[in-house]
Amino acid sequence: MAKTPKPNELIQIDLTPPSRDWEDPTVEFRPGTWNYAADPETLKYLDLPNPRKWQVSDEDWQLPENWQQIIMEGFKDRLQRFRSFKVFMDVCVRCGACADKCHYYIGSGDPKNMPVLRAELLRSVYRNDFTAMGKVFGKMAGGRELTVDVLKEWFYYFYQCTECRRCSVFCPYGIDTAEITMMAREMMNLIGLSIEWILxxxxxxxxxxxxxxxxxxxxxxxxxxxxxxxxxxxxxxxxxxxxxxxxxxxxxxxxxxxxxxxxxxxxxxxxxxxxxxxxxxxxxxxxxxxxxxxxxxxxxxxxxxxxxxxxxxxxxxxxxxxxxxxxxxxxxxxxxxxxxxxxxxxxxxxxxxxxxxxxxxxxxxxxxxxxxxxxxxxxHGKLKLDPSRNDHWRVTFHDSCNPARAMGLFEEPRYVIKNVANNFFEMPENTIREQTFCCGSGAGLGTDENMEMRMRGGLPRANAVKYVHDKHDVNVLCCICAIDKATLPPLLEYWVPGVEVCGIHELLGNALVMKGENDRSTDLRGTPIAEEADPTEEAVGESGTTKEGAKDE
Amino acid sequence: MLLKQQILQQREAIIESWRHAVFGTYPSESAKFLTGRKNRFANPVGQTIHDNVEELFDQLTEGIETSKATVALDAIVRIRAVQEFSAAEAVQFIFEIKNIVRRHISRSENGDASQQGIIDDLQDFDKRVDSLALLGFDLFMHCREKLYEIRTNETRRRHEKLMERLVAKDKTEHDDEASSEQDK
CATH class of the missing domain: 1.20.1050 (Glutathione S-transferase Yfyf (Class Pi); Chain A, domain 2)
Incomplete structure (x- = not known):
């Protein structure tokens, strides 16, 4: 039987986590922080290699015997096929510009969620096996051998990246960390390590x-x-x-x-x-x-x-x-x-x-x-709009990562919102547009078993929503992404209760005056529309926006 | 009163030590970031701890006002409830203020923790810390329970319209059957 600690021993809690070298790959798969493994039948249906029954919480992941060889061949193949991958492996000077930009790092405080360090998990293996220095000097040249623990660490952290590319905005070399995550996931797929929510x-x-x-x-x-x-x-x-x-x-x-x-x-x-x-x-x-x-x-x-x-x-x-x-x-x-x-x-x-x-x-x-x-x-004035039908909403807009950073779609969504709603308030400058914070659940990570991790990753986004909720009484977060619409409601339920989520065309549908319509006593959700707009409400449009946040950056 | 005077003389130093104790529960690389950046949007965890530790300190010295203490403590505990902490680790920082206060008093020139008046005051202070810690446990549990509630709600929302349709279809079929029975 285990020794029962005495009260004076119980109170002696060491507050500082044991200092570990970052190269130590051991990770603890705490419930709530990872996604279930894919069903082997799904892998078979999609003709994917190495289908088998395994689970992340198992000690033994039933890896194929030659798994290291498969990964190394996959690594080599991708380095040859994708020039960007090769460049991203070599070019990083570890300046740290990306380090504190990742929503997972900001929310979790886990150093391996710094994009530079997450990428280093892959780079260390690259150095060890694909560079002359690494082959000769190994660990001294920053190389790491690919072991089962390193593989598990890959799985843990590359499924803690939502491929949102916020870090890439700040990288002086333009390294696209999302592509590094994509490559890591592709290599893990080769040995049948995929997650259910994606496959x-x-x-x-x-x-x-x-x-x-x-x-x-x-x-x-x-x-x-x-x-x-x-x-x-x-x-x-x-x-x-x-x-x-x-x-x-x-x-x-x-x-x-x-x-x-x-x-x-x-x-x-x-x-x-x-x-x-x-x-x-x-x-x-x-x-x-x-x-x-x-x-x-x-x-x-x-x-x-x-x-x-x-x-x-x-x-x-x-x-x-x-x-x-x-x-x-x-x-x-x-x-x-x-x-x-x-x-x-x-x-x-x-x-x-x-x-x-x-x-x-x-x-x-x-x-x-x-x-x-x-x-x-x-x-072009082709729509008849009555924005007062959205007066029950006090709106802010979340730039979804991909339309913002992959398309540069910043103005059009705002233009529509300002024309269909009277009360629009921007979140702080360093949390919107190209600097927008991810919902924390994209790239296949929006599962309920991963909820704790999602709450960490979504904290920076929710924190900015809370600011406009407290300051301007904002009660709806508008966005143009289906994953956002699924994952922001739980996020806000935890961090900012009282703020709902909607799409732009929902607000447009409310405001659109249609030929032959009835008295439109409710909005599209069936919620009664306020009879008359409050004349004390703040003005619409540009004047309704606020610019905050960056000034004390 | 004796204790309060001494504590207030060292208010800033004590608060800073308490913050340091909270940040010390994070890995060292992250503790630097959390204490470093002062922007509340770029560093929400750091700023939340920074601001609310101060509020909690004032609550302990001025007397606890439950609503204010709850808001301040909830802000910190809500974050720690979804990070890599056990329940004990998440709220242990509250007890830490007892040691910090004692340390600062014993270091000050006219401070003497064995003085009878101070001992009495310390007992009162400790009681307030304990009640704050109990509140912390409640808040932690509330957050963890909320997480499970959220999981359930999310599953419901995912297929909400599909379920509505199935229920509506089922009802229509049921009504149809009932009316055909009546016709017979």
């Missing part, structure tokens, strides 16, 4: 076109259901064309929009808008998902899942593609789709049929973001 949606998407595994008739049903619900709220029966050949535009949205809350109200907003402007568009029951969890797995998986978008555009004979409110979807569409599955030379350069605006920025991809499209409509 199950990926296999669903491969089978049915969307992450939820909804079949075409189920998808059509969902849209029909939303049409009926919109009619109940607005009194207007809208048309939602499905697989309509020869339509001018194909519209693609993340699948969470038609099942999850609060995403669903954004879907109602799209439907109302497209009806009101008489847009000749179509949904596709095959391209029924804009999101792409392949991005979080490997470039091959991303390409596989993305291919349906251009294929459906071609099959339906549309002129160009419009995309909904989603985050990582836009990194894939804006940065990779064209070279991955293009060229889309069968499509035309997107041109708004309502305003005649040509979207030159989408000349190559042929795909336009819905906030670009909507802000153009508003700019």
């Amino acid at each position: 199950t949606p990926a296999s669903n998407c491969f089978r049915t076109g969307n992450h939820l595994g909804i079949q075409p008739h189920g998808f059509a049903d969902s849209i029909e259901f939303a049409v009926e619900e919109l009619e109940e709220v607005t009194g207007v029966k809208v048309d939602a064309p499905m697989n309509k050949k020869g339509a001018e535009i194909l519209f693609v949205a993340p699948s969470a929009d038609y099942f999850a809350s609060p995403h669903y109200y954004t879907l109602l907003g799209y439907l109302a808008l497209f009806h009101e402007i008489g847009l000749d568009y179509t949904w596709s029951s095959y391209a029924s998902e804009g999101g792409n969890f392949g991005l979080f797995h490997s470039n091959e998986m991303m390409k596989r899942l993305n291919s349906k978008i251009y294929a459906e555009a071609k099959r339906l004979g549309v002129k160009w593609i419009l995309g909904g409110e989603c985050g990582h979807m836009w990194r894939v569409l804006n940065q990779y789709m064209d070279t991955m599955n293009g060229p889309a030379d069968f499509l035309e350069v997107p041109k708004s049929p309502i305003t005649g605006t040509v979207f030159e920025n989408a000349r190559s991809t042929k795909m336009v973001h819905v906030t670009e499209f909507t802000s153009d409509l508003i700019k």
Whole structure:
């Protein structure tokens, strides 16, 4: 039996954690800080190597016998194929500019979440096996041998990076840490180390076109259901064309929009808008998902899942593609789709049929973001809007990582919000736009078993929301990302109770005055709209914004 | 009163020592960051600890006002409840103020922790620290329970509209069956 400590021994708690060398790879897989392993059946379905039953909490991960050889060959292959990876392995001078920029580091205080140190977990193995100095001097040259403990450490920390790229904004060499994480994950996939939350949606998407595994008739049903619900709220029966050949535009949205809350109200907003402007568009029951969890797995998986978008555009004979409110979807569409599955030379350069605006920025991809499209409509006075219908909301905007840092989409979302809502307040300067803080749950980490880690990672974001909540009574966080809409509500429930989450097109749907509508006594959520706006409310638009935070930087 | 005078004379030094004790519970590389950057948005953990330790100190010296003490303590404990700490480790820093105060008194020129008046005052002070610690445990538990509640709520939201539809469909089918039974 264990010795029972005496009271005076119990009170002697050593407050300082034991000092460990960073090279010591031992990690403790504390419940709440990691994601479940993928089901072997899913790996088999996707033809992925080394499927087997294992769990992160197991001591033995049932690694294939030659796992080190597989990883090393995968490492070598990627160093040869991806010039950027090779450069990122060599060029870092450990200046530390990125160190305190990661939301996981800021929230957890775990040094290995400094992007430089997280990357070092991989670099040390690179040095040991792929550089002359490392081969000769080993540890003295900063090399580390790839052991089971090092591998477990990789798994732990590379699934604590949301590939948000905030650190890259500050790197003087432009090292894209997200790409380092991607490479590490790709190499772990080679020996069957993948997580359930990424692979199950990926296999669903491969089978049915969307992450939820909804079949075409189920998808059509969902849209029909939303049409009926919109009619109940607005009194207007809208048309939602499905697989309509020869339509001018194909519209693609993340699948969470038609099942999850609060995403669903954004879907109602799209439907109302497209009806009101008489847009000749179509949904596709095959391209029924804009999101792409392949991005979080490997470039091959991303390409596989993305291919349906251009294929459906071609099959339906549309002129160009419009995309909904989603985050990582836009990194894939804006940065990779064209070279991955293009060229889309069968499509035309997107041109708004309502305003005649040509979207030159989408000349190559042929795909336009819905906030670009909507802000153009508003700019040309094509929409009748009553922002007072959003007076029950005091709004702030969260720049979702990918639209912000992968697309530079800063102004359009704000322009739409300021035109559809009277009370808009910016969060502090060093927490928005290109410096925006991640929700802490992207890149496949938004699982409930990982909740404790998500709360750490989302702390910097929530902290800025709390500031505008306390100062301006902000009660809704608006965003344009489906993962944000799923993961910010729990984050705020923990850190800033009293603040809800919505999409931009939900606010637009509330404010949109539709021909033939009823008295619109409720918003799209069914919440009663305030009878009359309070005249003491602060002014709309530019004057309603605040700039804080950076001054005491 | 004797104790209070002595404590207040060294207010800043005691608060700084207490902050140091809290930051000392983090790995040394991170402690430097947490104490270094003064921007509340770039360093929310550091700033939360910095500001609220001071408030807690004032509560202990001026008398605990539960609502204020709860806000200040919650801000710190809420963070530590999701970091790598056990329940004991998360709130242990509260007890630490007892040692810090004693250390500072014994170091001061006219301070004498064995003076009868001081001993009595210290007992009162310790009681306040203990009640703050008990509050800390409550807050820690509340945060941990909240985490589990959040997990459940998230699962519900994920398929909320799907569930609504299934319930509506089920109800329609049920009503249809009931009306056809009536027709018979």
